[in-house]
Amino acid sequence: MSEQASLLAAPSRWSQFYALTKPRVVQLIVFCALIGMVLAIPGWPSAAQWLHMAVACLGIWLVAGAAAAFNCLVERHIDARMKRTAWRPTARGELSSQQALAFSALLCTLGAAILLAFTNPLTMWLTLATFIGYAVIYTVVLKPATPQNIVIGGASGAMPPLLGWAAVTGQVGPEALILFLIIFLWTPPHFWALALYRVEDYRQSGLPMLPVTHGSEYTRLQILLYTVILFAACLLPFMYGMSSWLYLAVAVVLSLGFCGYAFALWRNYSDQLSRKTFRFSLIHLSVLFAALLVDHYLWLG
Numbered sequence: 001m002s003e004q005a006s007l008l009a010a011p012s013r014w015s016q017f018y019a020l021t022k023p024r025v026v027q028l029i030v031f032c033a034l035i036g037m038v039l040a041i042p043g044w045p046s047a048a049q050w051l052h053m054a055v056a057c058l059g060i061w062l063v064a065g066a067a068a069a070f071n072c073l074v075e076r077h078i079d080a081r082m083k084r085t086a087w088r089p090t091a092r093g094e095l096s097s098q099q100a101l102a103f104s105a106l107l108c109t110l111g112a113a114i115l116l117a118f119t120n121p122l123t124m125w126l127t128l129a130t131f132i133g134y135a136v137i138y139t140v141v142l143k144p145a146t147p148q149n150i151v152i153g154g155a156s157g158a159m160p161p162l163l164g165w166a167a168v169t170g171q172v173g174p175e176a177l178i179l180f181l182i183i184f185l186w187t188p189p190h191f192w193a194l195a196l197y198r199v200e201d202y203r204q205s206g207l208p209m210l211p212v213t214h215g216s217e218y219t220r221l222q223i224l225l226y227t228v229i230l231f232a233a234c235l236l237p238f239m240y241g242m243s244s245w246l247y248l249a250v251a252v253v254l255s256l257g258f259c260g261y262a263f264a265l266w267r268n269y270s271d272q273l274s275r276k277t278f279r280f281s282l283i284h285l286s287v288l289f290a291a292l293l294v295d296h297y298l299w300l301g
């Protein structure tokens with residue numbers, strides 16, 4: 001009976017470890033890395049190139065998952081005080097610190113080994129630097145210390161296109177830096193929209209998020225300013241010659257939409273509008289990068 005109960009509990013344990021990797025966040029990371037890989041290849045990828053990209057995505061996914069697990073470990077006490085994160089296995093005490101640390105180390109080691117063996121040393125080192133930037137510099141140092149944490153720490157979240165580009169070319173080109181800039185500028189308004197309607201959670205956690213330290217009105221103004229700057233950055237792929245009219249049209253529509261949400265949020269705040277702004281920011285980035293991908297092959301044709 002005990003053995004049967006143990007077998008029934010096994011999937012739950014695996015799901016707990018899987019939850020530590022923050023699957024939705026990591027999926028977006030890998031998607032952006034894949035876009036960087038595909039855009040680095042002039043034509044339609046060969047079967048060998050598709051396989052190479054798939055293995056590179058696996059390595060990046062493992063290291064990104066390791067960083068997320070380490071973040072859950074470090075912030076387990078903070079997560080326990082926030083409704084949004086109180087369900088996490090480390091916050092609930094379902095997984096011990098030793099288990100979370102071992103899991104993170106295993107994923108990071110395996111991912112780094114895959115990247116070194118099947119891509120190139122540059123990709124491995126950039127991916128490990130991203131791990132350190134997010135798991136250590138952002139989570140341990142910046143997040144509890146400054147309301148600008150998400151601005152500075154956003155550099156780690158903007159790395160995926162560079163990782164993808166490096167995995168295919170063995171170098172970091174200007175095109176990859178443009179994609180980096182777009183995600184870097186997208187990150188603050190994305191997270192601050194979340195922080196606005198979760199402000200009491202962040203206040204209770206003790207984290208100095210911008211709405212807690214500077215208030216709602218100031219944060220909403222910053223969101224608006226960042227979306228305007230982001231609008232300009234989203235035009236760079238077309239201006240640099242990376243894309244054509246299709247991407248430009250999609251980028252303009254999406255950026256106008258994001259600016260529209262930000263303007264409405266600045267003029268007349270509500271939690272519901274803040275949620276809608278946060279959700280639209282996810283659509284903005286996903287569709288923007290998908291448009292880059294479609295435009296890349298349309299333009300080649």
